[in-house]
Amino acid sequence: MRDQKNILQNIDWVLVALFSVMVLIGWVNIYAAVYNEEHSSIFDLSQSYGKQALWIIGACILALMILVIDGKFYAAFSYAIYVVFILLLISTFAFSRDVKGSFGWIDIGAFKLQPAEFAKFATNMALAKYLSTLDIRMQDSRTKLISTLILGLPAVIILLQNDTGSALVFASFIFVLYREGLSGNILLLALVSVALFILALLVKNSTLIGILIGLALVFILMVRKNKRNIIVIVSGAIIAIGMVYSVDYVYNDVLQAHQRTRIDVLLGKELDLKGAGYNVNQSKIAIGSGGLFGKGFLQGTQTKYDFVPEQSTDFIFCTVGEEWGFMGSLVVIGLFMALLGRIIFVAERQRSQYSRIYGYGVASIIFFHLMINIGMTIGLAPVIGIPLPFFSYGGSSLWSFTILLFIFIKLDSYRLQILR
Amino acid sequence: MNVSSGRNSVIFIIFISVGIIYLIRLFYLQVVDQSYTASATNNVMRLITDYPSRGLIYDRKGELLVYNEPVYDLMITPRQAKNLDTLELCRLIGISIEEYVEKFNKAKSYSAYKASLFEKQLSVETYAALQEKLYKFPGFYVEARTLRKYPLPIAAHLFGYIGEVDTSITRQDSYYKDGDYIGKSGIEKSYEKELRGRRGVRRVMVDVFNREKGSFQNGKYDTASVAGENLKLSIDGELQFYGEQLMRNKVGSVVAIEPSTGEILCMVSSPAYDPNLLVGRTRTKNYLSLLRDPYKPLFNRSQMATYPPGSTFKLVMALIAQQEQTLFPSTRYPCYGGYPPGGGRPKCHPHSSPLDLKASIAQSCNSYYSYVFRSVIDNNKYKSTADAFAFWRKSIEKFGIGIRLPSDLPNVLKGSVPSIEYYDKYFGKGQWRSSTIISLGIGQGELGITPLQNANIIAGIANRGYYYTPHVVKAIGDEMYLPEEFRIRNSFGIDRKYFDIVVDGMESVVESGTAASTRIKGIIVCGKTGTAQNPHGKDHSMYVAFAPKYNPKIAIAVSVENSGFGSQWAAPIASLLIEQYLTDTITRPEMDKRMREGVILPEIALPKVPVEKEKKITQKSPAIPVKAITRVN
Numbered sequence A: 001m002r003d004q005k006n007i008l009q010n011i012d013w014v015l016v017a018l019f020s021v022m023v024l025i026g027w028v029n030i031y032a033a034v035y036n037e038e039h040s041s042i043f044d045l046s047q048s049y050g051k052q053a054l055w056i057i058g059a060c061i062l063a064l065m066i067l068v069i070d071g072k073f074y075a076a077f078s079y080a081i082y083v084v085f086i087l088l089l090i091s092t093f094a095f096s097r098d099v100k101g102s103f104g105w106i107d108i109g110a111f112k113l114q115p116a117e118f119a120k121f122a123t124n125m126a127l128a129k130y131l132s133t134l135d136i137r138m139q140d141s142r143t144k145l146i147s148t149l150i151l152g153l154p155a156v157i158i159l160l161q162n163d164t165g166s167a168l169v170f171a172s173f174i175f176v177l178y179r180e181g182l183s184g185n186i187l188l189l190a191l192v193s194v195a196l197f198i199l200a201l202l203v204k205n206s207t208l209i210g211i212l213i214g215l216a217l218v219f220i221l222m223v224r225k226n227k228r229n230i231i232v233i234v235s236g237a238i239i240a241i242g243m244v245y246s247v248d249y250v251y252n253d254v255l256q257a258h259q260r261t262r263i264d265v266l267l268g269k270e271l272d273l274k275g276a277g278y279n280v281n282q283s284k285i286a287i288g289s290g291g292l293f294g295k296g297f298l299q300g301t302q303t304k305y306d307f308v309p310e311q312s313t314d315f316i317f318c319t320v321g322e323e324w325g326f327m328g329s330l331v332v333i334g335l336f337m338a339l340l341g342r343i344i345f346v347a348e349r350q351r352s353q354y355s356r357i358y359g360y361g362v363a364s365i366i367f368f369h370l371m372i373n374i375g376m377t378i379g380l381a382p383v384i385g386i387p388l389p390f391f392s393y394g395g396s397s398l399w400s401f402t403i404l405l406f407i408f409i410k411l412d413s414y415r416l417q418i419l420r
Numbered sequence B: 001m002n003v004s005s006g007r008n009s010v011i012f013i014i015f016i017s018v019g020i021i022y023l024i025r026l027f028y029l030q031v032v033d034q035s036y037t038a039s040a041t042n043n044v045m046r047l048i049t050d051y052p053s054r055g056l057i058y059d060r061k062g063e064l065l066v067y068n069e070p071v072y073d074l075m076i077t078p079r080q081a082k083n084l085d086t087l088e089l090c091r092l093i094g095i096s097i098e099e100y101v102e103k104f105n106k107a108k109s110y111s112a113y114k115a116s117l118f119e120k121q122l123s124v125e126t127y128a129a130l131q132e133k134l135y136k137f138p139g140f141y142v143e144a145r146t147l148r149k150y151p152l153p154i155a156a157h158l159f160g161y162i163g164e165v166d167t168s169i170t171r172q173d174s175y176y177k178d179g180d181y182i183g184k185s186g187i188e189k190s191y192e193k194e195l196r197g198r199r200g201v202r203r204v205m206v207d208v209f210n211r212e213k214g215s216f217q218n219g220k221y222d223t224a225s226v227a228g229e230n231l232k233l234s235i236d237g238e239l240q241f242y243g244e245q246l247m248r249n250k251v252g253s254v255v256a257i258e259p260s261t262g263e264i265l266c267m268v269s270s271p272a273y274d275p276n277l278l279v280g281r282t283r284t285k286n287y288l289s290l291l292r293d294p295y296k297p298l299f300n301r302s303q304m305a306t307y308p309p310g311s312t313f314k315l316v317m318a319l320i321a322q323q324e325q326t327l328f329p330s331t332r333y334p335c336y337g338g339y340p341p342g343g344g345r346p347k348c349h350p351h352s353s354p355l356d357l358k359a360s361i362a363q364s365c366n367s368y369y370s371y372v373f374r375s376v377i378d379n380n381k382y383k384s385t386a387d388a389f390a391f392w393r394k395s396i397e398k399f400g401i402g403i404r405l406p407s408d409l410p411n412v413l414k415g416s417v418p419s420i421e422y423y424d425k426y427f428g429k430g431q432w433r434s435s436t437i438i439s440l441g442i443g444q445g446e447l448g449i450t451p452l453q454n455a456n457i458i459a460g461i462a463n464r465g466y467y468y469t470p471h472v473v474k475a476i477g478d479e480m481y482l483p484e485e486f487r488i489r490n491s492f493g494i495d496r497k498y499f500d501i502v503v504d505g506m507e508s509v510v511e512s513g514t515a516a517s518t519r520i521k522g523i524i525v526c527g528k529t530g531t532a533q534n535p536h537g538k539d540h541s542m543y544v545a546f547a548p549k550y551n552p553k554i555a556i557a558v559s560v561e562n563s564g565f566g567s568q569w570a571a572p573i574a575s576l577l578i579e580q581y582l583t584d585t586i587t588r589p590e591m592d593k594r595m596r597e598g599v600i601l602p603e604i605a606l607p608k609v610p611v612e613k614e615k616k617i618t619q620k621s622p623a624i625p626v627k628a629i630t631r632v633n
């Protein structure tokens, strides 16, 4: 066995470095997004950039604590932690103040905690624990059912708290299930249904059905010699068209007006909800005006003039796009791709199933946040208010992603001590 | 178990594909599509709010009552406001340099980047002078807004007013921003959503010389404002105007309702004021002086003052008791100037005795209705006084007494009806009898109703048994729709057959009774006079009526505070208004003149109040009691 005393020795420094760079770039961008001439110090605690500095220090302390705790702890206490956070989620109904119509906040003195953020890593641990149990086969329906329950429980509670965005994050675990043996067809089906669902609401029916029939014909031409495949393609196309119509029917005839509005807002169709522009166009203008190299640090006008709402939280990427241009976008997305790639690489080298599954959970959650958050600022994803990991302003989000990632780093550093 | 390791590549490929798609999209947005980059170095995009024009308000005949007049707000973006001739700007908009600094700092403390209001409601002349020189003042621009204007100085209470939105509202409702206007009272408040329309936003490119260089991206991202919906009121502007004329120099109210629809025809609260006073730059000053006025012109008496229902309530009791089969047209009760079982209380005035039901209405006998009340409360049908009382309470609620009529006016009060718990607490459980609470039977005691409720009861009696919730809006918007709830009949819970005798009684009040001096030739008016005793001064005069007797077109309730008998002031005013509404003519010029010129103001204002003492007096203000005790003659 190796020397246990030196915690830092076996740590994956690439992940730590990526984490540090992203957090620092995020901080600087929050500073630029809400820059206020009167309070120009980045440490000014009356401004959100000053507060973010505190959150970052807190995150570092949390990271150290996680690294110090014995690696066996996490797997052993997975279920207990899961139960604690489920209870905490439920308790928000009783103790929380209503923030913008969503209930998911707990006030602890000056702190505002959002248990929904922390439920992500707790759920990830519980799922990893369950799937790493001996004799579990992903193909069994029992396994699928229990996995769905583990994921569904927090998602439903969060949904009841009106935080649709955070609830949807739990859908990202489908990648984990796929990695552990879920049929590829199910993943494909899930991805296609989501795409169809969104397209059915965004694109005109006739256009969409035309595209579907066109695609079906192309496929039929390709496999025209195999009768069985033709039947599969035709029935697939019919099911898809049926789905398009039923989505439309439910949307127009079943849903109430206020429910429709909520979906419209989610999809960015409801453009002028906040009067003076609460919409994707704002952020597209901001990002688009950045050009190749951007306007330069603190030179952004669109984000400064408050044309972009929620600029330091959900729309932080606008500041990156406006002030640093396409090069900035490239760096940020590049950093995320590097992080995701590294996590998968590190996950695959684990000896313990628990660590591997947990690692895939980390990658899936970060990927989902990245896809939705940046996607919505450039009009490629519905407007779902979830933060950009490590970049967005806010303690709950930063801390929960730090915990999520550093538990994985700890599990990895501990891998050589696990005897097979 | 470890599944085939190809799956990690699949997952990573999905991740990478999304990343690449996003980068392609970003490359297109940021580099290829140059239109977004159009905001070149010196150009600034300015977000200009396009305020919709607020819905216009018409009366039932299509006469315009409320319209909009343009004014201009001067806006500032502090960070851009550099290198300008401050003195010249101050001179143009008529403020001092100190005020300029103060306003500038206020705007800056809000935000250096975001535009905020600098000077509000510039006149058209100031705007014209400023507009020419605006290029000299970078960081400043003008936003057009509108103010309310009223061609006739009437119905101020009904219209209500518009004011800057409170932060408590901007926090809850994302439509409103600080500095926006919102309906604060009256129908401006209750129809705010319909009237306000929808704000639009324009994005305009502005060069270094503060000149607009056209819209951003050809207006691709602009949203047009949508004008508010117009309202057609059920109010008759002429009748309202005449009502306010007749009520001049008097304290009180008039509410008239069309019984067949529940539409309010006029709603006067006196003293009234010109709604134009609460508009524009002089608003605060005028508001304060109205607030200090000892007659409280801002207080909307027609829907917020409560009086004991008095005489009107005897009609209600006559109907309930008939329905309960404890009273018949032939029922006779004696009266010896008071109700003997109650030790001669309530007292009554001299008249022939005993009386039957019809005569009891014409004579308004207090003793008679004390017996009637007893017959209802002491009915063997009920196990206890409390049970009977609960039934009675439920019955009068059907008349709209003690409930908030769900009208389209804000701040409609429900008045007061005592509860069982109240009497249990006051007298002890089971310790009270019909005799203890006998004064309720003649509409006295703890009962209180608003003039609106009073008029509504008369409208229901005119309909012989039902009413529509009184409302002031006849139709909304171009589609002329009316909320469904105003088409629902609310029943009094009294059979049609019991109304004839009550209506006949009311007819005789005008034909030969206490209101005989107000007969109108050719129109059968059914009325009921009342006098509310006022412990602080002269009695209040009350009158309710509807006309014509068959197929009634108008139901009206008039109260004139401190004016003595109902027949003296309230009845003639009601009669003139009925005649005006039904025939569009005044056939009794003398009565008209006497009412118009009559001055019946409570004594407080007779010695002219010195300015510095004004405040002290308003604080005491017992002069105009909202509640008064009615004793009926």
Ligand SMILES: [Zn+2]
Pocket: B335, B336, B337, B338, B348, B349, B351, B364, B365, B366, B367, B368
């Ligand atoms: Zn009598």
